[in-house]
Amino acid sequence: MDHLHNYLLHLADNALILGHRNSEWCGHGPVLEQDIALTNISLDLLGQARYFYQYAASRAGAGVTEDSLAYLRDTREFKNFLVLELPDSDWGFTVLRQYLFSQYQYLLYEKLVDASDQEIAAIAEKSLKEVAYHVRWSKEWVIRLGDGTTESRKKMIASWNILKDYVGEFFIASDEEKMLTESNMAVDPVTLREKWISLVNPVFEEATLEFRLQKWTQQGGRQGMHTEHLGYLLAEMQYMQRTYPGMEW
Numbered sequence: 001m002d003h004l005h006n007y008l009l010h011l012a013d014n015a016l017i018l019g020h021r022n023s024e025w026c027g028h029g030p031v032l033e034q035d036i037a038l039t040n041i042s043l044d045l046l047g048q049a050r051y052f053y054q055y056a057a058s059r060a061g062a063g064v065t066e067d068s069l070a071y072l073r074d075t076r077e078f079k080n081f082l083v084l085e086l087p088d089s090d091w092g093f094t095v096l097r098q099y100l101f102s103q104y105q106y107l108l109y110e111k112l113v114d115a116s117d118q119e120i121a122a123i124a125e126k127s128l129k130e131v132a133y134h135v136r137w138s139k140e141w142v143i144r145l146g147d148g149t150t151e152s153r154k155k156m157i158a159s160w161n162i163l164k165d166y167v168g169e170f171f172i173a174s175d176e177e178k179m180l181t182e183s184n185m186a187v188d189p190v191t192l193r194e195k196w197i198s199l200v201n202p203v204f205e206e207a208t209l210e211f212r213l214q215k216w217t218q219q220g221g222r223q224g225m226h227t228e229h230l231g232y233l234l235a236e237m238q239y240m241q242r243t244y245p246g247m248e249w
Contacts, residue, residue: 003176004117005056006079007186009069010174010222012052013080016070017230018101019045020237021088030091037137041098044130051123071241075231076224083166085221085230092145092152093159099138100163103199104170106131107192116184139203146207156209168217170196176222 022042029035053066084101088094109131112124145152171193173181180186197213204211220226241247 003179004185005059007174007176007180008052008056008059008120010079010176012049012056012069013078014084014101014105015045015052016049017078017080017233018084018098019043019049020233021084021086022094022098024088025091025094034141038094038098041134041137044127044134048123048127048130051126055119055123067241071238075226075234078224078226078230078234079222080230081166081169082218082221082227083163083169085227085233086162086166087229089159089162090155091141092155093162095138095141095145096156096159097163098134099142099203100167100200101170102131102134102138104167104192104196106135107195107199108187108189111187111192114184115186120185142203142209143207146204146209153208156207160209160211164212164214165216166218168213168215169219169221172217172219174222 019042022038022045025035026039026042027035029038049070050066053069057064057066057069081101083097086097106128109124109128113121113128115121115124142156146156147153171189173188173190177186177188181188193213201211
């Protein structure tokens with residue numbers, strides 16, 4: 001497959017895997033309003049994933065569909081960031097991960113709106129308003145929990161101690177991104193790093209949490225090197241399609 005196809009899969013996989021993780025909270029949120037809010041965010045991410053999968057499938061041909069890309073690829077074929085596949089330990093972990101990724105995703109889509117590929121630009125423009133809400137919603141929760149009770153602050157610190165080992169992967173350029181950036185079809189994530197830090201740091205300060213982006217990071221998601229957690233996630237998500245091939249609702 002070409003560089004653009006792999007890049008589209010990376011964008012789609014990020015949205016799909018995080019959307020699935022968030023959907024696990026449906027019916028289990030701390031209060032009904034926030035349960036619904038996170039479920040809607042999951043649906044937004046699923047919609048973004050569908051747009052990128054549909055575009056990738058249209059370019060691939062040979063019977064490839066959005067469903068086959070989502071449900072019939074194995075673990076090593078997925079290209080999402082590792083942090084997005086980690087299981088949810090508690091509400092604080094979920095909202096902090098959502099904020100960190102949404103802030104990155106907003107900066108990315110903001111740049112992709114001007115991409116030379118009109119399909120990518122259109123998807124980014126359509127998704128930007130959704131992601132702006134994701135940033136606002138998750139940021140409010142990060143501040144609320146970080147500067148909340150002793151217990152909530154303790155959990156936010158514990159969540160950051162896990163997430164800090166993974167978020168640096170956002171800013172490592174893949175071979176696809178390096179190639180496509182030359183023709184303005186992708187964004188070099190390295191160029192987003194300082195802006196992301198400048199936006200995240202004040203939020204951590206308001207949440208009375210210590211923020212420092214370390215140089216070392218877990219990585220390999222875009223090359224198909226995943227944690228053990230993705231296999232379990234895909235086994236659940238892909239069960240129906242693999243058990244009843246070609247099933248349609």
